[in-house]
Amino acid sequence: MVSGTTGFATAGSFATPKNLGGGTVLHSLSLAGGLDGSTATTLILRPGAPFTVSGSAGRTDYCPGCIRQVYIGIGGNQTSGTPAIGPKCGVSGGLPLHTVTNVPFSVPFNAPDKPGVYYLRATTTLDYFCVGPQVGPPENSVGRIIVEEPVSSELQIW
Numbered sequence: 001m002v003s004g005t006t007g008f009a010t011a012g013s014f015a016t017p018k019n020l021g022g023g024t025v026l027h028s029l030s031l032a033g034g035l036d037g038s039t040a041t042t043l044i045l046r047p048g049a050p051f052t053v054s055g056s057a058g059r060t061d062y063c064p065g066c067i068r069q070v071y072i073g074i075g076g077n078q079t080s081g082t083p084a085i086g087p088k089c090g091v092s093g094g095l096p097l098h099t100v101t102n103v104p105f106s107v108p109f110n111a112p113d114k115p116g117v118y119y120l121r122a123t124t125t126l127d128y129f130c131v132g133p134q135v136g137p138p139e140n141s142v143g144r145i146i147v148e149e150p151v152s153s154e155l156q157i158w
Contacts, residue, residue: 014041014143016055017098020136023062024070024124025098029055029142031120042144045111053120053143054106057091058098068095069125072107073135074145080114087123089130115147 018026033051034043043051057070073087090105112118120143123136 014141016142018122018140018142019060020070020122020124020140022068022124022126023060023066024068024095024126025058025060026070026122026142027056027058027098027102029053029122031143031145034145035148041142042146044146044148046150047111047113047115047147049111050108051111051145052106052108053090054104055090056102056104057095058100058102059095060098063126064097065094066126067093067128069127069130070105071123071125071130071133071136072109072142073121073123074109074112075119075121075135075138075141077112077114077116077118080112080116082112082114082116082118084135085109085112087121087133087135089132092130111145111147115149118145118147119143120145 031043053072070091071087074085076084088107090107119141121136121140122142
C-alpha cells in the first residue's frame with residue numbers, strides 16, 4: 001500500500017516505491033525464475049533453484065551528492081533453521097532523484113536448500129563502495145519466496 005502523504009509504500013507492504021532510509025528509494029522490483037503460481041512479488045521455487053531480483057533505485061532530496069548502495073538479501077527462517085543469505089549489492093554510486101529517473105539493477109540468487117517461506121529484504125548504505133551490511137529488517141521486506149519440495153503423485157507400497 002502506498003501512503004498518500006509520503007508517496008512511498010508503508011512498512012509491511014511489498015509495494016514500491018519504498019523509502020529504504022538515508023534518502024534511498026527502491027523505485028521498482030520484479031522477481032524472475034519461479035514455478036507456476038508465482039506472482040509479481042512472490043516466487044515459488046524448488047530448493048537451490050536460481051532466481052533473479054531486478055529493479056531500479058533512486059534517491060530523495062536528502063544528501064543529493066551522496067554515494068549510495070542498494071542491497072537485497074534473503075531473511076533467515078527460524079523454523080527451517082536457515083540463516084539469512086546475503087545481502088548482495090545491486091547498485092552502488094550516485095543515484096538520480098527517483099521522480100526523474102532511476103538506476104536499474106539485477107541480482108542473482110539461489111533459493112535456500114530447506115523448504116519454507118523466506119522474505120526478500122532491501123537495505124541501503126551511504127558509502128564509497130559496497131560494504132556488506134546485515135540483511136535488511138522485516139519492515140524492508142520487498143518480496144517473498146516459497147521454497148517447496150516437489151510433490152509426487154506416485155504411491156509407494158511396501
